[in-house]
Every structure is written in C-alpha cells, then in structure tokens.
Amino acid sequence: MKIVVMLKTLLFNLLKGPVTRKYPYEERPPFPGERGVILMPDESKCIYCGICARKCPSNALTVTRTPEKEWKYERFRCILCGACVEACPKKCLEFGDRKK
Amino acid sequence: MSMIVPFGPQHPVLPEPLQLRLEIVDETVVSALPVIGYVHRGLERLAEQKDFQQDTYLIEHICGICSFMHSTTYCTGIEEIMNIEIPERAKYLRVAWSEMHRIHSHLLALGLLADAFGFESLFYQIWRTREHIMDAMEYTTGGRVMLSAACVGGVRKDINEEQKQFVLEKLALIEAEFKEEAHVLLDDYTVKARTVGVGVLDAKTAYERGAVGPTARASGLKMDHRMTGYFAYDKLDFEPVVENDCDAYARTKVRIREVFQSIDLIRQALSALPDTPLKTAFKGNPNGEAAVRAEQPRGEVIYYLKGNGTDKLARCRVRTPTFANVAPMLHMLNGCSLANVGVIVLSVDPCISCTER
Ligand code: SF4
C-alpha cells in the first residue's frame, strides 16, 4: 500500500493547518547575525579613509573628502557581502535590520 | 513529416531559461538542438576587472544554488597559485557548508522534478523540507543563499556551539521528513510510471559524452571528485553513490541517497571541528596559473585561474557541470516522447545561469 505514505502526510497537513506565516501580520524575527543592510550608526567615528569603498565589490560605497567629507551608500547596488564591515579600521559600519 | 517545436525559454517546468528546439515526428522527438544565451552576464570578463579578493563575492553570484561551492573552488585555486595552506577548521567548515548547499540543491531539483510530472503537493512538501536547510545556512552565515563565508586563505564565518546544535536539530528534521517524501518518489506507482525507463543513458555513452555528477553516477560511473579528498573529505567516511539503472528513476535515486549522505557528512564534519584559527594571513598577489576542480551538486566544476602578479586576474575561466551534461541530455532526448521531455530535462537538473555566467 504505497499510497498510504502520502495519505498520512496529507491528513497531517489538513489537520495541522498552514506552515506558512501570515506575513506581514506575523513575522519571523531575523536570526542573530543576519545580513540585512549596511548602517553607519555614528558618523563622527568615520575618518573617511575610503577603505570600505575600495573593498566593496559592487561599487555600492563612495567616500569623498573634498569639497565635503561624505560617506554614501547605495543600497540597491549592495550585495551584502560584508567586506566593508570587516575592513573598516574604525569599526563604524555594521549590519542592521533590513527594514530600516 | 517532422516539425520543430520550441521548448522554452519560458516553459512551466523550466526553472531557468533554456530553449530546446525539438524536431518531432508525431509525438516522438527525433533530435533536439539547445539554444542558450538568455542569461549571459559576462561574469568571467567582470572577474578580470575586479581585484582577486572582490572576485570571491562576484564568483559566488555565478549560481544561486551552489554559490558557496563556486566561491570556495575559486579560493582553492588562488590558494594553489599562492601556496597558501588553509587551517584545518576552515577545511571542515567548507565541507559543512558545501554539503548544506548540496542538500538544498538536491531538494530543489527533486521538488522541481515532482512538479514536472505533475505532483504538485509533493513539490511543495519537498520545498517545505528544504526551508530547514535554508534556515541552517542563514543562522550560521547570515545569508540564505549567498553565504559570503569563503575567503582566500580560509573562511570568514565560524559555527559556534549554539549554531551547531541548531544545524543538527534541522538535519534531524530533514532526515525524518525527507524519508517520507523519498518513499513517495521511489515507490509510488504513478511516479514510477513517469520516471522508470525514461531518458536512458547507458554507461558507455555517458562516459563518451562527458556526463558528470549524479547524471554520470546514475549510469554506473563511479565518478565523484570528492573521492580525491580535497578540503577535509579525505578524513570523512564516505562512499560515492552509484546506481546502474541509467534512467530518470536512477538519477532521482542518486540524488535522494546523496541527501542522506550529505546529512551524514555534515554531522561528521561538525563533530570533528578542530580548534584552529579560521584563516591564514597572506601577502601579495597571485602570479601563476592553476586549474582546480570540485564536486558540486550537479557534478564537477573546473576553474582555470591565471594571475599576472597584479591584483587583477589575467583570466578566470569556469567550466560548469551543466555545460558538460548538455550533450548527454541531448542523447537522452532522442527518441523520447514529447510528454517526457520535461521529466528528462529536470532529471539532469540543468542550471543555466551557471552555464552561461
Ligand atoms: S572604512 Fe570605515 S572609517 Fe574608512 S571611510 Fe569607510 S566607514 Fe569610514
């Protein structure tokens, strides 16, 4: 009776209800360490050395010193590899919640 | 009289854009001509313009299924050129994540196969099981598919005790759930009617046409690059899965057995994690060339890398397993009925975005 195997699963699924969540009303909290988005919480720590921009494989970061010191992040170019977070000498970059 | 029927690039059973021009007489395929080039992205050329460490993340984007295996193979090539010996712990971690990718890839392929022969509830069931391994990857590295865990000289992420327990729990869940699903794939009368004797590729043709991976192993060829013992495979207990029936059923069976084998390999690797640093520091740029191979879920991938002493590579060439499997697939399609084309194509599990890069 080979068909009984699937029948068991089907009955189980029927009784147990859906396994998916009712997103967006119900969300699974992200795992610790999830790579969501690159954030610079405290811009005063940044020394505008440009190391993060040089390490970035997808040119998502631009750092300029003249005429104005500026650190710019293009979110839609970022592939969330984390090379910038690892390379920053001042440790001023971090991964944040993807919804921010 | 024969006529040409285009199969793809947009077709319900195809996960990726591949076109097969099928020459059919009545319902029988007499020849098939593949047309590729729909997702060519020029990644090999781009890899020559980024520096070799940035390439690790770029190469990872060649494939959305075996991404980690692409980046580790690439790193192995650079390590070979630069004579870098990676730490033991990195070797075991590379095995663990590679095998997680194999489970995720095989479950994806088996689910799609179920969809191809019209068993949608089985498809959803298998993909539901696959979520467990995606969670394990996300928890250990921070990314579901693009792990970004490999780097030249070792690995960038570690698996701590808590994460290890999580992975082991998930593996137990996959094992229990997939046992039932595998039972349906292997023993159900209607499923067998669609796969047994379909797409036969005998051992001699498989060898001559250069089949790799599960396609070759289902035709009785004992070819698994992991047998050469790269990373830590030489220290783990494993025997390649070989089936002799040569048809779509045998290929399904090889994948099913490999899922269980990978579960076992991850358990072995995680229980034997040595306590060493994660990466070896190095200086300089690659100068020289290397050709490295690794066993991906679909078969053997070959990387040819050439450095010229600058931070940019002179050449980065990839031969992906699906490319090697196209010729055997065309052989299987000759003489099959039109209704079986989807099943045959998915039993080979083609990955077109790898192939075209
Ligand atoms: S590496 Fe760090 S300190 Fe330097 S520019 Fe980037 S964010 Fe600022």
Ligand code: SF4
């Ligand atoms: S995470 Fe990677 S891609 Fe994104 S900004 Fe940082 S280095 Fe660039």
